[in-house]
Amino acid sequence: MVDLAGQYQKIKGEVDQAIQEVLDSAYFVGGPAIKKFQNNLQNYLEVKHVIACGNGTDALTIAMMAMGLKPGDEVITSNFTFVATAEAIALLQLTPVLVDVDPETFNIDISALEKAITPKTKAIVPVHLFGQTADMESVMAIADKHKLFVIEDTAQAIGSEFTFSNGKVRKAGTIGHIGTTSFFPSKNLGCFGDGGALFTNDDQLAAMITKVVNHGMEVRYYHDLIGMNSRLDTIQAAVLDVKLKYLEDFNKARRKAADYYDKAFQDIKGLRIPTRAVNSTHVFHQYTLVLSDELDHFEMQNFLKEAGIPGMIYYPVPLHMQKAYLDPRYKEGDFPVTEKLCESVISLPMHTEHSEETLKYITDKVIEFARSKY
Numbered sequence: 490m491v492d493l494a495g496q497y498q499k500i501k502g503e504v505d506q507a508i509q510e511v512l513d514s515a516y517f518v519g520g521p522a523i524k525k526f527q528n529n530l531q532n533y534l535e536v537k538h539v540i541a542c543g544n545g546t547d548a549l550t551i552a553m554m555a556m557g558l559k560p561g562d563e564v565i566t567s568n569f570t571f572v573a574t575a576e577a578i579a580l581l582q583l584t585p586v587l588v589d590v591d592p593e594t595f596n597i598d599i600s601a602l603e604k605a606i607t608p609k610t611k612a613i614v615p616v617h618l619f620g621q622t623a624d625m626e627s628v629m630a631i632a633d634k635h636k637l638f639v640i641e642d643t644a645q646a647i648g649s650e651f652t653f654s655n656g657k658v659r660k661a662g663t664i665g666h667i668g669t670t671s672f673f674p675s676k677n678l679g680c681f682g683d684g685g686a687l688f689t690n691d692d693q694l695a696a697m698i699t700k701v702v703n704h705g706m707e708v709r710y711y712h713d714l715i716g717m718n719s720r721l722d723t724i725q726a727a728v729l730d731v732k733l734k735y736l737e738d739f740n741k742a743r744r745k746a747a748d749y750y751d752k753a754f755q756d757i758k759g760l761r762i763p764t765r766a767v768n769s770t771h772v773f774h775q776y777t778l779v780l781s782d783e784l785d786h787f788e789m790q791n792f793l794k795e796a797g798i799p800g801m802i803y804y805p806v807p808l809h810m811q812k813a814y815l816d817p818r819y820k821e822g823d824f825p826v827t828e829k830l831c832e833s834v835i836s837l838p839m840h841t842e843h844s845e846e847t848l849k850y851i852t853d854k855v856i857e858f859a860r861s862k863y
């Protein structure tokens with residue numbers, strides 16, 4: 490699905506040197522390399538504060554802790570997402586309220602979102618799925634109207650840009666009150682282990698986040714609140730600081746691969762290529778096809794596997810049908826779009842190192858499978 494070894498080879502000299510510098514400095518937690526990376530990411534995102542943390546799931550948890558959300562508060566998120574989004578909500582004993590997604594962009598359905606708001610609602614967590622920013626103009630309008638916090642889950646969309654109707658452009662994760670991201674190795678900006686970060690333009694929230702990530706303390710051994718131990722390792726910050734310089738190029742390479750896929754699949758019966766949102770750029774964390782009813786996605790996955798091609802189904806089961814998240818409020822059929830997508834999507838290998846040769850091999854095989862069903 491990804492070619493992390495190939496990508497590493499291209500930047501090995503710089504990355505190895507950056508790691509060596511951390512080893513020599515013996516600053517393994519904290520230190521100047523963390524500050525440098527946070528500053529560089531701030532500049533790239535054009536956001537006032539970046540606070541690194543242990544991983545993307547913690548980032549979501551920390552955001553909700555920093556906002557002071559309390560057990561029983563309702564937090565709305567989209568049903569078609571990686572489990573971490575709902576997990577963070579549930580772990581804090583907040584109530585995850587699920588809503589369906591837009592069938593074209595796979596991002597939160599705005600009318601469903603508005604309908605899900607109750608007097609207990611405190612926050613909305615839009616997920617920028619597969620590399621496109623959710624309709625943040627509408628999300629923010631609803632949040633303003635109902636006085637709700639917005640946490641953007643940007644784990645899959647770092648570098649994606651959202652254009653408002655007045656022409657203003659903002660990077661994903663910098664529009665809501667807090668943006669969160671993950672530096673898991675396979676993400677668009679990935680480190681060599683676990684990592685994550687939070688973004689905000691709000692000084693007060695930034696101060697809270699800074700305390701939460703480090704045992705609720707600002708002054709060492711004076712604990713103002715109950716926090717966590719969730720920090721980015723310094724070695725990871727050094728790796729990320731090198732990779733950040735190439736993020737735009739990485740995302741461009743992904744887009745180029747996506748263009749190749751689009752062109753090959755656009756007229757093939759049974760395959761629906763990804764819809765590109767009008768107000769967001771796409772950084773193609775995933776390249777995801779929607780298959781017609783004639784094509785079974787598991788069957789295609791097996792067919793590709795036989796040909797040595799990985800294909801992944803993100804996500805096979807909607808959150809409301811996951812064992813751990815079963816909830817009497819929800820039943821099968823309540824989220825028709827999500828449920829249908831879970832039965833019909835398949836993601837193809839997507840990374841920064843695709844050659845035209847491998848793309849041709851993959852697209853030929855996908856087309857061969859699709860044609861065999863008509």
Ligand SMILES: *Cc1c(COP(=O)(O)O)cnc(C)c1O
Nearest residue numbers: 544545546571573644645671673
């Ligand atoms: C990867 C991911 C996360 C969690 O990130 P980790 O660093 O693995 O904890 C959260 N949300 C979404 C949408 C993700 O894709």
